[in-house]
Amino acid sequence: MTTPASAPTRRPRHPARGGNGALAAFTVPSLVWYLLFMMGPLVAMFVIATLNWGSIAAHPKFAGLANFAKLLADERIGTALINTGIHLFATLPFQVLGAFMIGYFLAQRPPGHRIFRVVLFIPALISTAQLGTMFSVVLGPDGLVNGLLNLVGLGDHMRAWLADTHTALLCVILVSIWNGMGFNAVLFSARLASIDQSIYEAAELDGASHWRRLWFVAFPISLDFVSVMTMLQFLWSLFGSAALILILTEGGPGQATSTLSWLVYRFAFGVNGSPLIGYSQAIGILLFLLGVVGLVIIRRFIKQRY
Amino acid sequence: MSVTRAASPAVTRRSGQKRRPGLFGPGMVVGYVVVGLYAVTLLFPLYWVVISAFKDKFDVFRTPLTPTFSAGLANFDFVWTYLEAGKALLNSLYITAASLALTLVVALPASYGLARARGRIGGIVEKVYALGFLIPGFAALVPTLLLAIAVNMYHTREFIILYLSATAQPLCVILLTQFMRTVPSELEESAVIDGASRWQIFSRVYVPLVMPGIATVAILQFISYWNEYLYTLVIAGAQPARRTIQVALPTIVSGTGNTNYAQVCAGTVISIIPVFVMYIILNRRMEDALIQGALKG
Structure with missing residues (x-):
């Protein structure tokens, strides 16, 4: 989850348009939220797939492939x-x-x-x-x-x-x-x-x-x-x-x-x-x-x- | 049928009398037959569900085509209590309304930022949103459930609200950005000269001007939130206190084979009514919203 964090820091690099930093503040909440709920679970899927995990209550063990x-x-x-x-x-x-x-x-x-x-x-x-x-x-x-x-x-x-x-x-x-x-x-x-x-x-x-x-x-x-x-x-x-x-x-x-x-x-x-x-x-x-x-x-x- | 002409004058206008002769060629006759048959296939099960909802359970099978009203409103009475439909409809309304409000509160500023952003980053961010269309919601069901457990929100309606408004961001932001871009920048410039802050420009100039866009997004998301099933079932759960009408409805179909079909039909009718009433009121607007949502997606 580094993407949302790095997006705002890169923005002020365009000093010509002074407002870009402020504009980023408008967009970032939506972007972070969306990435958290959509990309997060997608990444998690690849991790979970390598686990030997029965029901939710059980303890997962690493199982490789x-x-x-x-x-x-x-x-x-x-x-x-x-x-x-x-x-x-x-x-x-x-x-x-x-x-x-x-x-x-x-x-x-x-x-x-x-x-x-x-x-x-x-x-x-x-x-x-x-x-x-x-x-x-x-x-x-x-x-x-x-x-x-x-x-x-x-x-x-x-x-x-x-x-x-x-x-x-x-x-x-x-x-x-x-x-x-x-x-x-x-x-x-x-x-x-x-x-x-x-x-x-x-x-x-x-x-x-x-x-x-x-x-x-x-x-x-x-x-x-x-x-x-x-x-x-x-x-x-x-x-x-x-x-x-x-x-x-x-x-x-x-x-x-x-x-x-x-x-x-x-x-x-x-x-x-x-x-x-x-x-x-x-x-x-x-x-x-x-x-x-x-x-x-x-x-x-x-x-x-x- | 004045609605038709008002809706898209550009198409009917010129080609009208020119194309007339071709309209009744053999191709169009086949078209009528095929589309007519398909339309009947669409309506027929719905007709059957509606008339069966008013029958007693034996009439459903014995007289499939004729409305007998042999049960009056008894099926509705039973189903309303059995499904605790009042509570379920309120849960649906709560989740839908809260998700809608949250979606707009987050997506509106974001789309303003995107519409006014210049340079590469704006483009990249837009692509990141567009990527969201290619991620089918279902793929993330289990990880999302685990997330709900991890943040201690398993079996809550609030997590569904957070989830629904998050996954709606790509479509809403992209649609709203397009509306925001149609606002002339002179308006913004003159507001700046008057000393307005970014936030004031956004809330006093942009938001009022993109109201039609907000309406489109709201209608679109209303339907998708109201109709959501799998995530709500898995995360909010099927307990009567928290379940929505969509989660409640399938529970009247019994797996053991002694389902009362008339009651199932009555339940289906109850659950469909809210969206159909909306459709009757908004008709054309709702069609346009769904079409726009799909075409942009």
């Missing part, structure tokens, strides 16, 4: 890696490309677009706790989905969607898409609305259909924004799935919906087992590295071409 060695041999990690990959690759195309298409549609301001916008915006107001609670009954044995199946005479296909190994992960994916795609679409449409309309008009004169205008005009122009959205969505899906999974399935049945993000939580708090804080943070570091690698890949592949 033992947690990481264990991680490589643990087949639960392999399963979680696969689940995390499936979750990411199934949701990202909808959250980004699907949302972009809807955003383009909204940006054309067709009749009724205002109503669509309001509806698509609604999930942004719903919290993870509400989302999880709501869908645990929608998908539950006596819930909406089964009620509908029963109503139309497909009662044979009823099942406990979240408790079934074959459907649980699919449910988590669908709930993620349900929740994320609409708001992303509104964001894309806000972005597309700021594009100079004459570009579209030129394309229209050339006889380009909406489909072509969408992919060959609007998309390339917005590539930078698409890239940023992909990165944020990627990080959010990679790290953020734990809260939803905690409410919906607790990683189960078995390991069916266990993602890496969920494992960090599971081992930290000992859900269905005893807590292993050090190990949980080692998984956290694996998650962190995956995040960095993912960002670099996205940045490299989705790039403005002109």
Whole structure:
């Protein structure tokens, strides 16, 4: 934590603007506070990952890289890696490309677009706790989905969607898409609305259909924004799935919906087992590295071409 | 629909009649079908939750589509007491309001300092804040919990307030800095000539002028604070005296399989109402705030 302390001392080196020292006094409290709460825990994570530490009450012992060695041999990690990959690759195309298409549609301001916008915006107001609670009954044995199946005479296909190994992960994916795609679409449409309309008009004169205008005009122009959205969505899906999974399935049945993000939580708090804080943070570091690698890949592949 | 036109005249104005013919091409018809279906998928579970909240537990499954009101307000009655929802809503309000106040008290001066800073350091500091967007909050859950224990604030709402306002700094400072930069520097110069101190310039000139920015940040953070779940669950805890409505809500879903779905629906409705009422009142402003927050982030 040397960064916040060294920032103010360096400031007065610009004597030309006498006020800089005073300005620093305005900024430093916020900066220190932010670094303390955001960078501090991040650094601590790397330390904790080297400890042999069970529950919070237990005494931690230094364990070197033992947690990481264990991680490589643990087949639960392999399963979680696969689940995390499936979750990411199934949701990202909808959250980004699907949302972009809807955003383009909204940006054309067709009749009724205002109503669509309001509806698509609604999930942004719903919290993870509400989302999880709501869908645990929608998908539950006596819930909406089964009620509908029963109503139309497909009662044979009823099942406990979240408790079934074959459907649980699919449910988590669908709930993620349900929740994320609409708001992303509104964001894309806000972005597309700021594009100079004459570009579209030129394309229209050339006889380009909406489909072509969408992919060959609007998309390339917005590539930078698409890239940023992909990165944020990627990080959010990679790290953020734990809260939803905690409410919906607790990683189960078995390991069916266990993602890496969920494992960090599971081992930290000992859900269905005893807590292993050090190990949980080692998984956290694996998650962190995956995040960095993912960002670099996205940045490299989705790039403005002109 | 006058709202639409008022909102962004620049777009509708010129292109309106030119683009009309293309609007009903096959592409747009497909668009209507797809977006329409998605909109129905979004609304349908919400509709079901609302009508189920007024049913007795057997009707929820038997008549999934039709509102029967067979339970009247009984589910709400039960859930309100069971979740101690009054207390939970007050806890949510306390954490949200205190975090908001604290966030602004710290972020406003910081963004003024950044907006007026010259030279390299200002740029570096801004980059440090921008880095905050790339650190997913969840990563730091366990270390933050340990920090709460270390400073003897485990199981307190106050630690959540400190934590929430700290992690909101990057977004708030960067958004507010952009608003601060739009204030013309002549105003500041003339205030200096009048003998105003830095603090007076900040509080009497800048703060009143960036009120729209403050409103945007406040709306944005209101939603994110009100809806926070995981940190509040882990740090403030699930005991009725301290839990927020978000932490209380999932506790009605029983792990043992004898959950009363109608009651869960009533609980969900109760917990959603405050933000929806806000949305109905602020509508466009809230959308703009969330969009701005996300676009800048």
